[in-house]
Amino acid sequence: MSDYVGKTPGSKELYERAEKVLPAGVSYGIRDITPYPFYVDHAKGVKLTDVDGNIYTDYWVGHGALILGHAPDKVMDAVSKQIGRGTHFGFSHGLEVELAERLVEMVPSVEMIRYTNSGTEANMYASRLARAYTGRMGMAKIEGGWHGGYDSLHVGVHEPFDIPESAGLNPKVVEDTLVIPFNNQEAAREAAKGEKLACIVVEPVLGAGGLITPEPDYLEGLREICDETGTLLIFDEVITGFRLGPSCAQGFYGVTPDITILGKIMGGGFPIGAFCGRREIFERLDHRKYPKMEERAFHGGTFTGNPISMIAGITTLDILKDGKVYRKMDGMGEKVRTGLEDIADRSSLDATITGVASGFAIHFQKGTPKNIRDVAKNDKEKARAYYAHMLSRNIAYVSPSLPHCFTAEPHTNEDIDEYLVATEDFFKTYRE
């Protein structure tokens, strides 16, 4: 780390100022880096340049949102044009319709859409809609599943999984949320018994929980359980949406949910979220069809459907639609996963690689994790040492204790080779 400190005096100075005005010196706890974060001055493609002129190759790509990398020319051009025409109308406009039409065309479950400004908000409004539509209050979520900080879903995310995830969470609010293990149909069936659940909320691939993929018939099983019990199946595709292909994870795995949560990639690098799905369910948001307040699910917000996020989303989806970008990007993902597996096989350090398409994660442990309890066996000390090593080689990702990374369109074979060489050096030199 002395090397890091030596080459980042400008970041150190900014951090000292930041600590005085931002709790922990950051805008989001997961962006904290030991001993202090590097401060980005500008970014292009997959290269971040910090205030001291150091250049990092980025495998975090804006929390996974920047599938085309930083500041892609086509998106920037479209956004620049829109800025001159107005950034926030507060009235209806054509771009919100255009983006919605693309989502209907591309994503199997989608007939109607409402926009939000984040994935957290989208989950919040979708949960409420599911409760309004079914008239049931119970919800089930997956242990280790991350849906943002919305109270009802902010349970069972981190070890030890059975204590409050945050101070200030009202226990009454989470009383109706059941936490069930990933890749376990029996637990889902048991939870849905008695027709008390409004919905089961699941990330088709456990994202922040270590990029754990579903076992072959898991998602189909959830679909069946939901159909049998009148429970709505909600796929939180904030990470997988447009990362697993133009039709999202639901197209990739061939299972259609009732409600889909989107965010990140669909905003083309600008703040966004959306909840979308079957017309009959979404009509519950229509104040003309449901004029009585107690029958209608509320949704709204000052910046919803803002023209900047809309045009950035439209431009991005138009680039992604024909699937060509994925062939290159998923190839990079495959190359890095295979390379990492090779390194792990040749090493005496225990490590397992997970992920799919353009996502990869490294778990310092034996055996392939199938759920978050398995992921929790990851040797966090080793993971942190790996993080410090990679940072010293100017390779950046999140999080230090559980490396989960994404490739983006601009990553090259040279970037991946560099990543693998740096990893191999770590595996060769690490001492317990």
Ligand SMILES: Cc1ncc(COP(=O)(O)O)c(C=O)c1O
């Ligand atoms: C699967 C999933 N759902 C929801 C969220 C929350 O989205 P946001 O950070 O935009 O509120 C995230 C964020 O990482 C996520 O990964």
